[in-house]
Structures are given as C-alpha cells and as structure tokens.
Amino acid sequence: xxxxxxxxxxxxxxxxxxxxxxxxxxxxxxxxxxxxxxxxxxxxxxxxxxxxxxxxxxxxxxxxxxxxxxxxxxxxxxxxxxxxxxxxxxxxxxxxxxxxxxxxxxxxxxxxxxxxxxxxxxxxxxxxxxxxxxxxxxxxxxxxxxxxxxxxxxxxxxxxxxxxxxxxxxxxxxxx
Amino acid sequence: xxxxxxxxxxxxxxxxxxxxxxxxxxxxxxxxxxxxxxxxxxxxxxxxxxxxxxxxxxxxxxxxxxxxxxxxxxxxxxxxxxxxxxxxxxxxxxxxxxxxxxxxxxxxxxxxxxxxxxxxxxxxxxxxx
Numbered sequence: 341x342x343x344x345x346x347x348x349x350x351x352x353x354x355x356x357x358x359x360x361x362x363x364x365x366x367x368x369x370x371x372x373x374x375x376x377x378x379x380x381x382x383x384x385x386x387x388x389x390x391x392x393x394x395x396x397x398x399x400x401x402x403x404x405x406x407x408x409x410x411x412x413x414x415x416x417x418x419x420x421x422x423x424x425x426x427x428x429x430x431x432x433x434x435x436x437x438x439x440x441x442x443x444x445x446x447x448x449x450x451x452x453x454x455x456x457x458x459x460x461x462x463x464x465x466x467x468x469x470x471x472x473x474x475x476x477x478x479x480x481x482x483x484x485x486x487x488x489x490x491x492x493x494x495x496x497x498x499x500x501x502x503x504x505x506x507x508x509x510x511x512x513x514x515x516x
Numbered sequence: 517x518x519x520x521x522x523x524x525x526x527x528x529x530x531x532x533x534x535x536x537x538x539x540x541x542x543x544x545x546x547x548x549x550x551x552x553x554x555x556x557x558x559x560x561x562x563x564x565x566x567x568x569x570x571x572x573x574x575x576x577x578x579x580x581x582x583x584x585x586x587x588x589x590x591x592x593x594x595x596x597x598x599x600x601x602x603x604x605x606x607x608x609x610x611x612x613x614x615x616x617x618x619x620x621x622x623x624x625x626x627x628x629x630x631x632x633x634x635x636x637x638x639x640x641x642x643x644x645x
Contacts, residue, residue: 370561373605440574466578473603475561475575 372473372492379406379483380471384461387438387446394435394461399483403513404433405506406481407457407497408469410441411449413477419496420453426502427456432510436460439469439477482506484513541584551587555580557610558600567610 374380383395407423409416427434436457438446443462450457463469472481482491491509493501542548552569558579560571568576579600586596600608612618 370605370607373602440578466574467582470575470578470582470603473605475604 370475370494372489374473374481374489375492377489379481379487379489380468382461382468382471384437384463384468387436387443387460387462390462394459396487398459399433399435399487401485402433403485403510404435404458404483406435406437406472406483408437408439408472408474408477408479408481410439410477411445412441415496416478417453419478419498420456422496422498422502423456424454425499426497427458433458437468437472437474438462439474440464440466482509485516541580542587547587550593551584554583554587554593554596558583559608559610561604561608 379396381396383393386392386394405426423434426432434457436459438460440463443464446460446462461468472479476494478496480493480497481489484490490513491505493505540548541551555569556567558568560566560568560573560576560579562573562575563571566576568579582599583596586599591599597609597613601613606612606618612621614622
C-alpha cells in the first residue's frame, strides 16, 4: 500500500524530461517535410541572363548546395563571406535562388561583395521558393547526386555549421 | 497648446489601415467565402502567430495568391491543404489533421479522461465496499 504514494512522484519525474525537451526545442525552426524527397521540379531564368533557363536538368548526377538569398535579407550578407570561401574551396557547386528580389540590386550586390554561385536562378515571383518550402532567407538545401534533398539549414551558414552538419553528409554521398 | 490637443486627438483616433488585398479575390461569393476561410486557417510561418489572411509579409501574399489560383482551378480544400503540408509541414495548418502524431494528440486527452474516470469509479467502489 505504501508504494501508491510514490506513484505521483514517479510520474512527475517521467514527465519532467518530456517538458524539458519541449522547452529546448527551437520553435522558429521547422523541420522540412522535403528532407529525403526528390527536389521540386522548377524552371527559371538565370539572374544574369534571362534568356538562359535553369532547370532540374542542370544538376544531374552531381551533389550541390541550393542557397536561397536576396539583397533585402541581412542574414544573407552575414553568410556571404563564408559562401565566397566555400566557393573557392571547390567542395561543392553552389546554386543561388534569388528570391523575390530586384534584379539590378541583386547584380550590384554580387559585384560589390563577390559572386560565389555557379548559377543563379531568378525567382522573382517566389513560386519556386514555395515549392521548396522556403519561409525565411537565407536557407540552404543540400541535394545529393540523385536529386534527393538530404539536408536543410535555416539561417546564415558559417564554417562551424558547415563542418558540423554538411561535411559528413557530402562525404557519404561522394563515397557511395 | 491647442495644436497639441488636436494632434493627440487625431493621433489617438486615427483609424488603423491595413492594406491587405484590396478588393475581392472572387466574384462568386461562395468561392470568396471559401477562400477567406481557407486563408484564415493557414499559418504565416514568418510571423507564426498570424494567419496568412492577416499578414502582409510577402510570403503570405504569395501563399494567398497560390491558394486563389488553386481554388480557381477547382481544387478541393483537402488538395490545397495537402499542397501546403507537403511543402511546409503540418505546422502551417492551424487545425492539425487526424494523422500520425497529431492523431495521438487528439485522442490522448480523451483517453486520459476515461482512464481517470475508471480509477475514480474503482476507488468509489472499493470505498463503498
């Protein structure tokens, strides 16, 4: 009979970790349902030359990073030096998705700060961004050689995040 | 001094104007009603505590537009919901669906209540014996 009095205490200690995990979760960062799925089909003009069309066929059989950016996005400027560094290291092609931006501003921006992108698609209307589930720039998607999205990072990239979350995934894909 | 009074008067009574979609999305009132109900149930992920109906962030504008197009194409509410969930996850809908983890969340309170009721009944029974 004595055991019964301990029951609420036991329940209390069982529940605490659940609440603790709940508190710790970053609610502004949502897991993307697109992870593990094929990248959305798209076809957009290139930012620099609107006669060039960039679509899924540009990325066949190659792992790449899709980086969503815009000149109105302050986090994009923050991560820019890292993208420049990444582009120089030739680890991975970087594809830019210029989201809901002014074309001339974007081109000026690249002239001022440097252009780390292999290709930049101009998503003026933001419809492709919706297909990728984009809701805040910068966002970066890692797409493997089969066209499957294997990772998404929300917010500015930096060396630490890259080493932590991207490098081993890229190694795994390249070793396959 | 008078100027200041007028200023305060007008400042406090000036109507707050939100320029959210001028005009109606649909001429058909039934479609318009459906559209308005739908967009009031979609979360604006940038602002999180607002629906895309009451937000003017451009992502909300884009999503409203996308929903408008889909209604125009004759898509059902379910299809539109699927479209959003496929891209943004369950969180984008204010009313979660009855699947997976959210099904558990729907059922759990009921199950807990029934469990509690069962315990109470047993206690009463044993006491009265």
